Amino acid sequence: xxxxxxxxxxxxxxxxKEAREAFNKxxxxxxxxxxxxxxxxxxxxxxxxxxxxxxxHAEMLAITSAAENLGGKYLPNCTLYVTLEPxxxxxxxxxxxxxxxxxxxxxxxxxxxxxHQPSPxxxxxxxxxxxxxxxxxxxxxxxxxxxR
Amino acid sequence: xxxxxxxxxxxxxxxxKEAREAFNKxxxxxxxxxxxxxxxxxxxxxxxxxxxxxxxHAEMLAITSAAENLGGKYLPNCTLYVTLEPxxxxxxxxxxxxxxxxxxxxxxxxxxxxxHQPSPxxxxxxxxxxxxxxxxxxxxxxxxxxxR
Numbered sequence: 001x002x003x004x005x006x007x008x009x010x011x012x013x014x015x016x017k018e019a020r021e022a023f024n025k026x027x028x029x030x031x032x033x034x035x036x037x038x039x040x041x042x043x044x045x046x047x048x049x050x051x052x053x054x055x056x057h058a059e060m061l062a063i064t065s066a067a068e069n070l071g072g073k074y075l076p077n078c079t080l081y082v083t084l085e086p087x088x089x090x091x092x093x094x095x096x097x098x099x100x101x102x103x104x105x106x107x108x109x110x111x112x113x114x115x116h117q118p119s120p121x122x123x124x125x126x127x128x129x130x131x132x133x134x135x136x137x138x139x140x141x142x143x144x145x146x147x148r
Numbered sequence: 149x150x151x152x153x154x155x156x157x158x159x160x161x162x163x164x165k166e167a168r169e170a171f172n173k174x175x176x177x178x179x180x181x182x183x184x185x186x187x188x189x190x191x192x193x194x195x196x197x198x199x200x201x202x203x204x205h206a207e208m209l210a211i212t213s214a215a216e217n218l219g220g221k222y223l224p225n226c227t228l229y230v231t232l233e234p235x236x237x238x239x240x241x242x243x244x245x246x247x248x249x250x251x252x253x254x255x256x257x258x259x260x261x262x263x264h265q266p267s268p269x270x271x272x273x274x275x276x277x278x279x280x281x282x283x284x285x286x287x288x289x290x291x292x293x294x295x296r
Contacts, residue, residue: 052221053212054244055203064201073200088268089244092237096202116264120236 008081008103011035012131015081015105018045018058019139025050029139032058032082034066034075034099041078042066058082059090063097075099076124083136085112085129091120101126105136156229156251159183160279163229163253166193166206167287173198177287180206180230182214182223182247189226190214206230207238211245223247224272231284233260233277239268249274253284 011033018031022045034042044061048054059082067073075097083105086094091113094102102125113120121127159181166179170193182190192209196202207230215221223245231253234242239261242250250273261268269275 048221048244052219053215054221055208055212055241060203064203067201071200073196073202087240087244088264089237089240092235092240093203096196096235096237116236116266116268118264120264120268 007038008128008131011040011079011081012083012103012105012136014040014043015083016132016135016139018043019083019136022046022058023139023143029143030058030082030084032062032080034062034078034080036066036070036075036078041069055089057087057090059086060093063093063099067097073097079103081131083132084108084140085114087111088113088116088120091116094125095120095122098122099125101128103128103131105131106133106140107137155186156276156279159188159227159229160231160251160253160284162188162191163231164280164283164287166191167231167284170194170206171287171291177291178206178230178232180210180228182210182226182228184214184218184223184226189217203237205235205238207234208241211241211247215245221245227251229279231280232256232288233262235259236261236264236268239264242273243268243270246270247273249276251276251279253279254281254288255285 015031019029023029027046030046042062042065044058046058047056079101081103085108163179167177171177175194178194190210190213194206195204227249229251233256
């Protein structure tokens with residue numbers, strides 16, 4: 001069983017708010033935040049269309065912002081909350097950042113990092129899944145339904 | 149056998165120059181460039197220390213810069229030259245960019261994307277390896293030797 005902090009749902013709700021902001025900008029609705037010592041130190045949503053940049057995923061922007069905030073590029077005592085399972089790019093970045101923990105909303109069977117072996121994550125990174133999974137998945141589903 | 153364009157060595161020499169710039173800044177010496185229709189449209193070197201950002205790999209900076217230059221975030225008609233085998237993060241980004249071709253200098257047995265299955269690259273991306281492999285590997289080796 002995954003470990004669930006009492007505050008995971010609260011922080012995922014905040015990440016979900018970010019995902020909704022992306023939705024409202026016609027971006028694939030994914031939101032992320034990074035928490036250190038119970039404080040949100042970075043929040044971001046997907047901006048690949050707005051910035052015309054495939055690397056501008058919510059997780060990447062959050063990692064860059066958290067490192068700037070902390071003044072150090074490693075995040076071993078931080079938790080990333082993200083509404084959708086990170087892709088390989090983001091998992092690779094989270095590995096370099098040595099993030100302590102990742103909390104994931106909905107799984108991404110097509111592009112999620114868990115399809116890849118060995119895991120692209122750092123071996124010390126803890127992973128919790130399924131927090132607000134339905135709401136997070138529904139948002140992405142609605143986004144793509146509107147596109148068809 | 150890998151396909152070798154007559155110009156691959158020329159462009160890899162340019163990527164190597166970028167790697168040397170990284171070396172001179174005390175950054176892990178990796179350089180990258182992106183070529184479209186025979187023209188260099190982006191050049192970059194690793195800046196993770198300078199920018200205090202684990203995502204600032206040469207390839208990531210080159211992808212962002214090339215997309216800005218072209219005004220579109222997909223790079224199917226472009227070739228990336230990089231002195232060291234990309235990591236999973238960079239391979240994932242190259243996948244999202246749908247890059248047409250990648251030319252690699254030295255292999256990276258520890259952190260290279262080829263360790264991972266299925267391949268994090270886009271299925272249509274062509275890969276050429278081993279251009280200036282010795283020089284590119286030597287530069288990285290010298291960098292880490294100086295660190296010990």
